[in-house]
């Protein structure tokens with residue numbers, strides 16, 4: 001078996017699909033897009049994050065202490081939004097839906113959570129801006145992986 005050329009080919013495919021996913025992310029229409037390379041969108045998102053999200057998710061997006069352990073009230077603490085959390089495991093659209101409508105569609109009935117829904121507080125453009133800011137905190141490799149998740153979910 002000639003494994004080296006096969007491995008090289010697999011690597012090339014991985015790099016190309018990652019690149020295509022990032023390109024796809026950049027080419028979508030500006031409305032309904034969270035673009036970590038858009039300095040204006042990120043700056044808007046930074047101030048919205050500080051005002052509406054930092055109190056729970058942390059000034060530095062670090063989440064609450066022991067965020068993986070349920071609190072005495074049975075609810076989960078706020079997870080980090082930086083690369084150490086699992087925010088980047090979700091597609092853009094799902095992050096948008098969670099922020100706008102809350103977790104209800106993704107959890108069993110009766111699930112108790114401190115995560116608010118921002119539908120009545122933030123405009124769609126403001127929600128996309130917060131997500132752009134969050135994404136701007138991720139290293140390129142994590143951004144590329146999350147872009148691939150988004151591209152797959154959008155198909």
Ligand code: HEC
Pocket residue numbers: 048049052053054055056057075076077078079085086087088095098099103112113114115116118130
């Ligand atoms: C009052 C505290 C609080 C505030 C304020 C808050 N969150 Fe949350 N958030 C949470 C908690 C707690 C969770 C974990 C939900 C659970 O599983 O119960 C969460 C989860 C999330 C998730 C899902 C993350 C994942 O990896 O599954 C997203 C996305 C999110 N929050 C975005 C935001 C954004 C954006 C803002 C600001 C606009 C915000 N949150 C403000 C408490 C908060």
